[in-house]
Amino acid sequence: MKEKISIIASAGVAALVLIGIIFYMYGSETLELSDILMVIIPIVLVIGALVLIWDRIKNLRAGLPSADERAKKLHWKAGAYTYYATIWIAIGTMWYNIIFAENLGQPELSAGQVVAVIVLLSSMIWFVLQFYFMRKGDVE
Amino acid sequence: MRTRIKELRARYNLTQDDLARKIGVRRETILFIEKGKYNPSLLLAHNIAKALQTTIDELFIFEETENHQ
Numbered sequence: 006m007k008e009k010i011s012i013i014a015s016a017g018v019a020a021l022v023l024i025g026i027i028f029y030m031y032g033s034e035t036l037e038l039s040d041i042l043m044v045i046i047p048i049v050l051v052i053g054a055l056v057l058i059w060d061r062i063k064n065l066r067a068g069l070p071s072a073d074e075r076a077k078k079l080h081w082k083a084g085a086y087t088y089y090a091t092i093w094i095a096i097g098t099m100w101y102n103i104i105f106a107e108n109l110g111q112p113e114l115s116a117g118q119v120v121a122v123i124v125l126l127s128s129m130i131w132f133v134l135q136f137y138f139m140r141k142g143d144v145e
Numbered sequence: 146m147r148t149r150i151k152e153l154r155a156r157y158n159l160t161q162d163d164l165a166r167k168i169g170v171r172r173e174t175i176l177f178i179e180k181g182k183y184n185p186s187l188l189l190a191h192n193i194a195k196a197l198q199t200t201i202d203e204l205f206i207f208e209e210t211e212n213h214q
Contacts, residue, residue: 064171067162073170074186075177139173142182 008071012061019054022047046125053132075143082144083134091127098122147206150179153197168192 026044061071072080098119106113114122138144154164161179165172170189177183178193185193194201 067172068166069162069171070169073174074189075174075183076171142177142180143184 008065012058015054015058019051022051043121046129050128050132057135079138079144080135083131083138086134087127087131090130091123094123094126146181146184147208148179148181149204150193153199157197164196167196
């Protein structure tokens with residue numbers, strides 16, 4: 006029951022992100038490269054989430070647990086590494102504003118853009134690590 | 146570390162899926178344990194040994210490496 010609830014919740018979040026993307030695209034008068042990237046990356050993340058959700062559903066239907074000790078271990082390991090990567094991404098956005106925006110005249114990242122970059126990149130890293138660790142077998 | 150899981154599964158005519166279902170883990174976990182790519186917890190090792198009607202010592206073969214010696 007608990008596993009079904011987590012699957013439904015994950016699918017709900019993915020659906021909300023997709024709906025948000027649709028509203029964002031219809032609300033924009035012009036679409037620039039950064040806008041397109043802000044759409045493509047969440048779509049890739051949603052696809053990754055749906056693959057993980059489908060994998061869990063497949064296991065549940067086969068009468069197997071959606072997440073056993075190995076899956077949980079790799080899940081938390083991926084989260085730990087993502088945390089470290091997120092710190093570096095946050096520092097990277099700060100460097101971007103200092104080096105490129107203030108000194109080289111590039112457009113400065115707004116607070117919203119910084120948050121979006123951090124969330125999107127760290128989510129991508131988390132998904133990639135999950136898939137990589139699941140194929141590798143173990144992380145020690 | 147090597148295991149005799151595949152040999153004992155064949156003895157009892159169990160697929161990886163059957164064994165996974167019996168002890169409550171995913172099939173991939175059994176696959177990676179058989180390949181020696183995942184070290185199970187003590188509890189999981191015990192459950193596998195019990196399902197295959199053997200002991201942990203009989204099921205898992207630890208090889209001494211030069212570093213250990």
